[in-house]
Amino acid sequence: MKTRTSLVWFEAGRPMPRYAYRNFELTHKLHENLEQFLLTDSKKEFGGIHTIQLAELPKSPETEEFEGIRKEWKHKQAYFWNNTTARFFYIYDLILTGQVSEVLHLESDTVLLSQHTLLFLESNPQIKFSFPMQANGIGCGSIMYIRDVELYRKFLLYILTKMAFVI
Numbered sequence: 001m002k003t004r005t006s007l008v009w010f011e012a013g014r015p016m017p018r019y020a021y022r023n024f025e026l027t028h029k030l031h032e033n034l035e036q037f038l039l040t041d042s043k044k045e046f047g048g049i050h051t052i053q054l055a056e057l058p059k060s061p062e063t064e065e066f067e068g069i070r071k072e073w074k075h076k077q078a079y080f081w082n083n084t085t086a087r088f089f090y091i092y093d094l095i096l097t098g099q100v101s102e103v104l105h106l107e108s109d110t111v112l113l114s115q116h117t118l119l120f121l122e123s124n125p126q127i128k129f130s131f132p133m134q135a136n137g138i139g140c141g142s143i144m145y146i147r148d149v150e151l152y153r154k155f156l157l158y159i160l161t162k163m164a165f166v167i
Helices: 018-030 061-068 078-097 116-122 149-166
Strands: 005-011 036-040 050-053 102-106 133-135 143-146
Touching (some): 061 149
Parallel strands (some): 005 036, 036 050
Antiparallel strands (some): 102 143
C-alpha cells in the first residue's frame, strides 16, 4: 500500500552507529513503498534512502536563529542535546524544500514494524502534529508525525523562546 508520508531520519554529530545502518536497511525491506530521507553530516550513501547533507540543506530563519543561540548545556553530552534539538529545525528545513510534505520522523534506533498507525494518522485529517508523551507535559521526539507545517513552525518558535530555560 502506498503512503503519502515520507520517513525522515536524522544522524549527525557523531559516527553513524551500526544499528542505524541496519535499521535503514530493515525499514527499506519491510516498507519499500515508504520514501525515506536521511539528514546527516556523514558522507556515506545508503541504498533505498535519499541522503541529504546538512551543509547543503537551505536553512530557514528559524534554524539560523537556533544555530545563532550561544548554548552552554548544563547536562553531560552537550553534542547530544544540541543535535537532538537541532534535528527538529533541520526537518523543518527539509519540509520547506518541497521534497516532503507529510513526515514521519523516527530516531535511528526506532524500528517501524507496521504501517498501521501511519495509515491511521494519514486517514485522520484532524491530526496535524503528533508525538508520544513520556509524562504529564513532557513530549518525546523519538517518533513524530508532521502534517501541518505552520503548526510545526509554531513548535519550533516555542523551542526558541524556551532555549534560555532548558540549557
